[in-house]
Amino acid sequence: MDDTTTLDAEAGVSHAEPDTKNGHSLHSKALKRLETVPDIKRDTSGITTQYIATGIVNLGAFATGACVAWSSTALPLLLEATPGEHADFQPLNGTHPKVSLTRAQGSWVASLLCLGALFGAVPAGLISEYFGRKKTLLYLALPLLVSWILVASSPNVYGLFVGRFVGGVAVGAFSVGVPPYVEDIAEKHLLPALANFYHVLFACGLLFGYIIGMVQIISWLSVLCASVPIAFFIAFIFLPESPAYLMSQGKFSEAKAALRYFRGIDNDVDEELKTIKESLRNYAKHRMTFKQLFTTRATVKALVVSFGLMIFQQMSGIYPVLFYSEIIFSTFANPLYAPEATYIPSIILGFCLVSSTYFSTMFFKRIRRRVLLLTSFSAMASSLGGLAIYYQLIASNLSSNKTWVPVFALCIFVSVYAAGAGPIPWLMLREIFPPNVRRKATAITAGFHWFLAFGVTKLYQNLEELVKPGWALWNFAFTCIIGTIFVYFFVPETKGRTLEEIQNELEGIHKRRAHRHVIQVETVAVSSS
Incomplete structure (x- = not known):
């Protein structure tokens, strides 16, 4: 029995198709995908690769900070022309619509981001266990992009409500999904520094949101914020899946290739693969509800x-x-x-x-x-x-x-x-x-x-x-x-x-x-x- 089959039996993972489908074509495709970023590939120690990969995945934290800062810069523009107790529709510069809000509606526009994050954070961990860390995080760029489109183009306050809530779902999922991916790719002595990237990039996203507040136009604020999830998707799509997740799915060869990508060509990854395998075995044995x-x-x-x-x-x-x-x-x-x-x-x-x-x-x-x-x-x-x-x-x-x-x-x-x-x-x-x-x-x-x-x-x-x-x-x-x-x-x-x-x-x-x-x-x- 090979390592893949043994791991599946011990971790309780079942697969409809074995890892060796069509010979080794899947493995060769995976290895080719890992060679799409030449500058990182030449990193012999893996430290630079881990820092760059952590920075890329934490663009999700950057996007979160921009979502929070948007309220600070946008609400004064939305509240300044409020005529009374109800929102109305007014033109801005003769061409773009502007929604005027009451203070109560403004508080909903700000806080619905957090309510959406509640519904995104709780299931995110379970979803990533079934669909993969990378795939889950990658697809979070879509609701975030949709939310900014709604915020930028909405003709009424309800579009703002929906846009902020949808964006919040992605924000909450990022807060739960990013740290496990970083923990899976980081070496132990680098983990404390790399784990703090989330908070640093969140703060950078806030600063970015405050700086673009100089634009003073709601639609342009949203467009600039929408560029962040687009950049995240383009950069993150080239990184491999978490080695631990690949191992849990019985994809031993792909897990080894991904770990070698993050550790560099000078490091032997066999011992670390055994450690990952043992931790997965213990996790499956002592899993709690x-x-x-x-x-x-x-x-x-x-x-x-x-x-x-x-x-x-x-x-x-x-x-x-x-x-x-x-x-x-x-x-x-x-x-x-x-x-x-x-x-x-x-x-x-x-x-x-x-x-x-x-x-x-x-x-x-x-x-x-x-x-x-x-x-x-x-x-x-x-x-x-x-x-x-x-x-x-x-x-x-x-x-x-x-x-x-x-x-x-x-x-x-x-x-x-x-x-x-x-x-x-x-x-x-x-x-x-x-x-x-x-x-x-x-x-x-x-x-x-x-x-x-x-x-x-x-x-x-x-x-x-x-x-x-x-x-x-x-x-x-x-x-x-x-x-x-x-x-x-x-x-x-x-x-x-x-x-x-x-x-x-x-x-x-x-x-x-x-x-x-x-x-x-x-x-x-x-x-x-």
């Missing part, structure tokens, strides 16, 4: 930790800041920009987010997770509290609004978020869950994340109208303080610890010192004899 996630004490506690971190991450107000940045800055009437250039503070905000996200990898290598989380939530609470005090001073005519305080406070807020509260909850999913439950736990947590993002983004404007912007900021600051307390008492340290040690802590098992009392008794007994 969604129901079984809630039957083990350690897994339940891990879910509590991951859900809690997502709650305080989202309730800190990060998505309202990113979705409504131009509106928030205009609330403070900041004079650092001209009235016709309201996008400048948002661009500054995006640049701070990109730079802090890029350098956060150095913090992950040197500083413990709990320290970063505690510092991040505390600093976020301080910056939001300072901004709330500033707003209340302005409302009481005790301070002039001609200062740099709003830009500085929100730049500190997004910077410390990017160094801790943003990426660490996602990073800890790989560290606190065993491999056999990790993907299901990630899908549930991602769905919960997008549900919270939808709720906070939708209700932010209602909260602002109910208690005014100053008290809304105080609410977010108080949530960050509670998040600091939650991290201190409930979140375990994971840096430099094995999965077994973390699981033992979650189970409540504490290893005693190596039976010191027994050794002492034996020593006494020997000496007395």
